[in-house]
Amino acid sequence: MLWNFSIQADDIKKFSCTANMTDRLCPLNSYVLIKQVPDQSSKAGVNPDGTIDRAKAKRMLNPFDRYALQAALQTKQYGAVVTAITMGPPPAIEILYEAIAHGVDRAILLTDRRLAASDTLATAYALYKTVLWASRGRSLDLVFCGLQTTDGDTAQVGPQLAERLGIPQITYCESFTLNGNSITAKRVIEGGVQILQTQLPALLTITNSAQRLAYKTLRGAQRVQQLQRDEQLRSQILHTVTLDDIGADPERCGIKGSPTIVAATEKIGEIGGSCHMFQGRAVRLMVGELLNQVPLESLLEAR
Amino acid sequence: MKHKIWVFAEQVEGELQAIALELLGAGRRLADKLGADLEAILLGHNISHLAQTLCHYSADRVYVADHPELAQYRTLPYRRVMVDLLSQLPEPPHTILFGSTTTGRDLAPRLAAYLETGLTADCTSLDIGPFEYSNSKDQSKSGTFHDCLYAIRPSFGESLKARILGPWKNPQMATVRPGVMQAVQPDYNRTGTVIPLAVNLQESDRQVQIQEIVRNVTHQVQLSKAEVIVSGGYGLGSPDGFQLIKELADCFPNSAVGASRKAVDAGWISYAHQVGQTGKTVRPKIYIACGISGAIQHRVGMDKSDTIIAINKDSSAPIFRFAHYGIVGDLYQVIPELIQQMRYALNSRNSQAA
Numbered sequence: 001m002l003w004n005f006s007i008q009a010d011d012i013k014k015f016s017c018t019a020n021m022t023d024r025l026c027p028l029n030s031y032v033l034i035k036q037v038p039d040q041s042s043k044a045g046v047n048p049d050g051t052i053d054r055a056k057a058k059r060m061l062n063p064f065d066r067y068a069l070q071a072a073l074q075t076k077q078y079g080a081v082v083t084a085i086t087m088g089p090p091p092a093i094e095i096l097y098e099a100i101a102h103g104v105d106r107a108i109l110l111t112d113r114r115l116a117a118s119d120t121l122a123t124a125y126a127l128y129k130t131v132l133w134a135s136r137g138r139s140l141d142l143v144f145c146g147l148q149t150t151d152g153d154t155a156q157v158g159p160q161l162a163e164r165l166g167i168p169q170i171t172y173c174e175s176f177t178l179n180g181n182s183i184t185a186k187r188v189i190e191g192g193v194q195i196l197q198t199q200l201p202a203l204l205t206i207t208n209s210a211q212r213l214a215y216k217t218l219r220g221a222q223r224v225q226q227l228q229r230d231e232q233l234r235s236q237i238l239h240t241v242t243l244d245d246i247g248a249d250p251e252r253c254g255i256k257g258s259p260t261i262v263a264a265t266e267k268i269g270e271i272g273g274s275c276h277m278f279q280g281r282a283v284r285l286m287v288g289e290l291l292n293q294v295p296l297e298s299l300l301e302a303r
Numbered sequence: 304m305k306h307k308i309w310v311f312a313e314q315v316e317g318e319l320q321a322i323a324l325e326l327l328g329a330g331r332r333l334a335d336k337l338g339a340d341l342e343a344i345l346l347g348h349n350i351s352h353l354a355q356t357l358c359h360y361s362a363d364r365v366y367v368a369d370h371p372e373l374a375q376y377r378t379l380p381y382r383r384v385m386v387d388l389l390s391q392l393p394e395p396p397h398t399i400l401f402g403s404t405t406t407g408r409d410l411a412p413r414l415a416a417y418l419e420t421g422l423t424a425d426c427t428s429l430d431i432g433p434f435e436y437s438n439s440k441d442q443s444k445s446g447t448f449h450d451c452l453y454a455i456r457p458s459f460g461e462s463l464k465a466r467i468l469g470p471w472k473n474p475q476m477a478t479v480r481p482g483v484m485q486a487v488q489p490d491y492n493r494t495g496t497v498i499p500l501a502v503n504l505q506e507s508d509r510q511v512q513i514q515e516i517v518r519n520v521t522h523q524v525q526l527s528k529a530e531v532i533v534s535g536g537y538g539l540g541s542p543d544g545f546q547l548i549k550e551l552a553d554c555f556p557n558s559a560v561g562a563s564r565k566a567v568d569a570g571w572i573s574y575a576h577q578v579g580q581t582g583k584t585v586r587p588k589i590y591i592a593c594g595i596s597g598a599i600q601h602r603v604g605m606d607k608s609d610t611i612i613a614i615n616k617d618s619s620a621p622i623f624r625f626a627h628y629g630i631v632g633d634l635y636q637v638i639p640e641l642i643q644q645m646r647y648a649l650n651s652r653n654s655q656a657a
Contacts, residue, residue, distance in 0.1 A: 040565075040598075063568040119421065120412070120422065120424075121415065121416060121419065121420075121421065121422070124416060148581065150564075150568070152424075153424065153425060153580060153581050153600075154412075154424035154425070155408050155412070155424065156408075156411075156412035156415070156422060156424055157412075158412075159378075159408075159409060159410075159412035159413045159416070160412045160413070160415065160416035161416075162413065163412075163413045163416035163417055164416060168378065168379060168510045168511045169378055169409070169413070170511070171378075171405070171408065171409045172405050172409075184514065187405075188405070188574075188575075189405045189406075189516075190315075190404060190405060191518050192516060192517050192518035193516070193517050194375075194513055194515070194516050194517075195513070195514040195515040195516075195517075196511050196512065196513055196514065197511070197512045197514050198510050198511040198512065199510060202511075207574055208567060208568065208574050209573050209574040209575065212570055255438065255440055255441050255444075256440075256441050256443075258421075259419070259420050259421035259469045259471060259472055260421035260422070260423060260454075260467050260468065260469035261436075261467070261468060261469070262458075262465045262466070262467055263434060263436075263453075263466045263467065263468040264465070264466040265458060265463045265464065265465050265466070266463065266464050266466070274627065275613075275623050275624065275625070275626045275627060275628065275629045276627065276628045276629070277618070277623065277628075277629045277630075277631065278628070278629065278630045278631070279618055279629075279630070279631035279632070280631070283630075283632050283633075283636045283637055283640050284640055284644075286630050286632060286637070287630070287637060287640045287641050287644050288644060290612065290628055290630060290641070291641075291644055291645065291648060293628060294589070294610060294612065294628060295648070296589065296641075296645050297645040297646075297648040297649040297652065299530065299531060299555050299556075299588075299589065300554055300555060300556075300645060300646070300649050
């Protein structure tokens with residue numbers, strides 16, 4: 001019963017895609033969910049105690065989402081309209097412009113103070129409502145997510161969103177092909193791969209072993225410039241929405257809608273001081289001393 | 304009624320995975336602290352005999368769903384069995400543990416969303432304890448809670464561990480990294496109750512079909528079995544640096560090339576090589592970290608290696624705080640010198656023997 005919960009709850013009738021691409025009444029619609037994360041390779045915003053000050057940290061598109069974006073853009077060759085969606089504070093609009101520069105057709109920013117402190121369950125709910133909003137009057141065929149983010153590292157939001165939407169998921173997806181309304185995808189598992197096939201709609205989480213994101217297109221870059229100038233065009237392409245706009249229940253978002261909290265953080269104990277250091281001398285001497293301590297050559301002997 | 308701690312006992316091709324026994328070890332400690340029963344959930348086909356093994360490894364009760372359509376892991380059929388079982392119970396288990404494998408990370412969030420309960424990813428430590436909470440923004444959550452699951456995981460890129468709690472609703476769920484928990488010593492006289500489950504899949508559960516499974520692909524990276532791992536990080540400066548890493552690794556007969564996440568994110572090497580929180584956990588005899596700063600995300604994946612040797616230009620890099628031996632220098636000078644001296648030492652030793 002719960003399997004169809006989302007469809008019943010929201011009375012959307014668009015999951016009835018026909019069997020063959022040429023028979024489709026509507027164009028394919030792909031949605032790619034992306035996130036802005038702190039750039040951990042930059043020293044900016046990193047406090048002395050190792051925590052990150054998100055306000056000061058350099059921001060970037062989550063590296064895994066680059067692969068998801070590429071995967072979504074690949075569906076354009078099947079005629080898909082690609083919508084990028086993000087949730088975050090207002091500066092997150094930067095990554096939507098980035099996505100447009102790469103070729104996505106429309107973009108949606110969900111931003112609302114009541115989303116603060118959302119855990120993965122609350123995030124998946126808010127994104128679920130955003131996807132429904134984004135797909136009103138359209139079909140919902142494919143949803144792409146990065147395998148995980150580099151700030152949360154959970155890989156949970158994709159499957160949680162698939163459950164909300166009541167659609168199948170293919171996680172750890174490395175590549176896929178579309179054939180009519182059917183998708184065949186390669187899923188990376190421990191020590192191998194699975195080849196999976198399902199009817200649309202489906203949600204895919206894309207690994208970082210998938211195809212790399214192509215360069216921004218000239219057309220995309222021009223589009224971004226155009227959008228920044230032309231407010232009317234912007235209002236058609238780039239939507240900023242709140243919980244009220246998408247009809248999301250604030251009780252299920254943010255801290256209220258989150259069944260988990262970070263109760264405490266502690267510094268990880270340093271093993272410290274026990275490292276035998278070789279430094280400040282010629283490389284030849286340092287390597288020689290290392291081999292005196294750790295006779296690595298003995299491991300070569302099996303050859 | 305006695306609390307229950309559940310462990311999802313993963314098997315592949317009828318073989319119990321090490322993570323299943325590790326989770327039982329972790330689950331046993333939680334169950335003892337809580338005065339709870341430890342229950343394992345085993346799904347697959349022709350796998351009923353594995354239930355006894357789970358009891359030897361301290362499960363008090365094993366639920367077994369043995370069905371041809373469960374032979375290979377698929378999200379929706381497995382989800383259905385779990386959902387059906389949970390909905391039959393008079394009350395939910397206190398805790399459910401999954402492995403942080405491609406299966407656990409696929410199934411656990413799906414189930415947590417169905418149950419609308421909390422799930423903490425990739426834990427490295429678990430405990431049971433009290434929790435006092437007050438929040439002016441959400442009074443309904445305030446209170447003192449006993450016997451909460453402490454799900455402990457490194458927090459992102461930081462030298463911090465986060466303790467994540469969700470005592471408001473059971474089950475409290477977590478996925479646990481393979482290789483970090485200890486299994487208990489098996490007791491082959493130990494018995495437990497085995498409860499077979501009916502499997503009632505719905506048509507919608509069959510949407511995803513497996514066309515093919517390819518295992519042991521030749522290019523597979525055998526990180527978990529290597530005696531020596533040579534890993535490269537962002538300090539390599541370019542993808543070409545992995546040539547040198549590979550050259551050093553190739554000196555050892557049983558070796559593998561590892562990588563830090565930053566090197567993988569940069570596209571220098573494939574994800575299969577990644578060691579760390581979001582990659583693999585390894586414990587080789589020798590781990591040689593080249594140009595790796597040693598962020599916590601990497602450290603949790605390799606700090607149980609017998610001997611860690613770090614090569615890094617920056618003497619203040621965190622890697623030197625937990626490596627056993629460190630060379631401060633340019634890896635492009637140190638590695639060729641190391642290869643040369645190892646070979647020389649081997650040759651002179653062999654010629655002495657001759």
